[in-house]
Amino acid sequence: MLIARVIGTTVATIKDEKLTGRKLLVVQQTDETGKGIGKPFVAIDSVDAGTGDLVLTASGSSARQTTITKDRPVDAVIMAVIDSLEVEGNTTYRKS
Amino acid sequence: MLIARVIGTTVATIKDEKLTGRKLLVVQQTDETGKGIGKPFVAIDSVDAGTGDLVLTASGSSARQTTITKDRPVDAVIMAVIDSLEVEGNTTYRKS
Amino acid sequence: MLIARVIGTTVATIKDEKLTGRKLLVVQQTDETGKGIGKPFVAIDSVDAGTGDLVLTASGSSARQTTITKDRPVDAVIMAVIDSLEVEGNTTYRKS
Amino acid sequence: MLIARVIGTTVATIKDEKLTGRKLLVVQQTDETGKGIGKPFVAIDSVDAGTGDLVLTASGSSARQTTITKDRPVDAVIMAVIDSLEVEGNTTYRKS
Amino acid sequence: MLIARVIGTTVATIKDEKLTGRKLLVVQQTDETGKGIGKPFVAIDSVDAGTGDLVLTASGSSARQTTITKDRPVDAVIMAVIDSLEVEGNTTYRKS
Numbered sequence: 001m002l003i004a005r006v007i008g009t010t011v012a013t014i015k016d017e018k019l020t021g022r023k024l025l026v027v028q029q030t031d032e033t034g035k036g037i038g039k040p041f042v043a044i045d046s047v048d049a050g051t052g053d054l055v056l057t058a059s060g061s062s063a064r065q066t067t068i069t070k071d072r073p074v075d076a077v078i079m080a081v082i083d084s085l086e087v088e089g090n091t092t093y094r095k096s
Numbered sequence: 097m098l099i100a101r102v103i104g105t106t107v108a109t110i111k112d113e114k115l116t117g118r119k120l121l122v123v124q125q126t127d128e129t130g131k132g133i134g135k136p137f138v139a140i141d142s143v144d145a146g147t148g149d150l151v152l153t154a155s156g157s158s159a160r161q162t163t164i165t166k167d168r169p170v171d172a173v174i175m176a177v178i179d180s181l182e183v184e185g186n187t188t189y190r191k192s
Numbered sequence: 193m194l195i196a197r198v199i200g201t202t203v204a205t206i207k208d209e210k211l212t213g214r215k216l217l218v219v220q221q222t223d224e225t226g227k228g229i230g231k232p233f234v235a236i237d238s239v240d241a242g243t244g245d246l247v248l249t250a251s252g253s254s255a256r257q258t259t260i261t262k263d264r265p266v267d268a269v270i271m272a273v274i275d276s277l278e279v280e281g282n283t284t285y286r287k288s
Numbered sequence: 289m290l291i292a293r294v295i296g297t298t299v300a301t302i303k304d305e306k307l308t309g310r311k312l313l314v315v316q317q318t319d320e321t322g323k324g325i326g327k328p329f330v331a332i333d334s335v336d337a338g339t340g341d342l343v344l345t346a347s348g349s350s351a352r353q354t355t356i357t358k359d360r361p362v363d364a365v366i367m368a369v370i371d372s373l374e375v376e377g378n379t380t381y382r383k384s
Numbered sequence: 385m386l387i388a389r390v391i392g393t394t395v396a397t398i399k400d401e402k403l404t405g406r407k408l409l410v411v412q413q414t415d416e417t418g419k420g421i422g423k424p425f426v427a428i429d430s431v432d433a434g435t436g437d438l439v440l441t442a443s444g445s446s447a448r449q450t451t452i453t454k455d456r457p458v459d460a461v462i463m464a465v466i467d468s469l470e471v472e473g474n475t476t477y478r479k480s
Contacts, residue, residue: 289426289458289459291424291425320410320424325423335398336398344399344408344426346459348444350444350458353456353457354457367457368398368408370396372395373410374395375391375392375410
């Protein structure tokens with residue numbers, strides 16, 4: 001899974017019918033401290049994440065293993081909200 | 097999903113029989129403002145997107161979860177047309 | 193799908209039994225004008241493509257959705273020969 | 289599979305229900321000597337790996353082929369702890 | 385498929401039970417001449433490849449389509465040993 005931050009939202013009226021009612025969040029990969037390091041992409045939210053949250057995203061077919069993404073044409077899902085990260089013995093991130 | 101712009105079209109007479117009648121659009125990944133940042137690739141259109149539209153693309157097996165791509169040898173599908181993107185509190189893109 | 197050019201061929205006597213009789217072509221990703229931009233890789237040919245042709249390749253599980261690649265250990269297939277590409281209103285490639 | 293080192297841990301209270309009780313480790317890809325070369329990512333541990341261990345990670349749908357990851361929304365799993373690596377005739381890594 | 389060279393071996397005592405008896409080889413992607421161009425990774429051998437051999441690797445779910453990798457948590461398999469490569473009319477590699 002990627003460590004990523006929720007940085008925004010997407011509005012899309014015209015979309016595959018299986019996406020109706022699904023929340024499309026703009027996220028960006030981060031390093032272990034929460035610093036953005038990748039290009040923005042869009043993921044379906046399955047855990048009610050909010051803007052600013054550090055989250056985990058699963059991609060590919062794994063993104064379709066949650067109740068709300070099953071059999072849907074989505075290749076990225078937010079499946080966890082990160083409380084804290086500890087790397088090399090240091091707490092590199094803690095949710096405020 | 098990637099944020100991408102439809103930049104062109106592909107004509108291919110010789111193709112897998114399961115692709116007959118499918119629209120093959122040339123797209124390019126963009127950032128949250130719609131600025132092109134990646135190499136062009138080709139995606140099947142499932143939402144009647146037009147040239148210039150900012151769209152979402154799903155890749156891999158997820159690209160085969162729409163009615164028109166099911167069981168077909170395609171690894172990228174356009175499954176939404178973006179109306180607007182809001183990032184860090186700013187509207188970074190709005191469909192004109 | 194990637195836009196790619198067929199640049200060569202592979203001979204492999206020792207291979208998984210399910211690959212017997214399959215044509216293994218060396219391809220390289222290109223931009224919309226047919227200019228090579230990526231590292232060479234190998235794809236199974238499902239449309240009788242020839243050296244020099246610009247083609248579309250599908251990767252991952254999608255590469256196994258053609259009749260000749262079904263259930264085989266291949267992760268890239270050529271599933272279309274490109275006749276022409278039109279980008280931003282210009283014909284950027286036309287098969288000669 | 290990627291050669292990677294376990295560098296930390298993730299705490300996430302809010303997560304997909306199928307992830308309850310699963311250990312989420314922070315890992316970083318390394319070269320054949322164990323030197324870190326990639327961005328950190330998060331993988332489910334299926335072999336009781338510890339911080340500092342060099343491990344193998346499988347990604348995508350392959351990450352769901354262990355007993356503890358089956359049908360779960362995870363795209364990376366640690367499925368082996370590396371004892372040693374030998375490259376070009378030299379032992380480039382040995383677990384201490 | 386990637387063109388890759390077998391450069392070493394991996395010893396891993398602690399691993400997913402489905403990997404018992406499988407050979408884990410260290411490989412590196414190469415260009416069409418056999419020159420190494422990528423980071424090392426680990427693939428299951430399904431064709432009895434030897435160190436130094438130029439091979440083809442399939443990744444993702446496609447890596448699980450051989451008899452010895454079916455339903456196992458592996459995302460890369462060696463499924464062919466390359467005898468020769470011909471690119472742009474030249475023999476760029478021939479097995480010695």
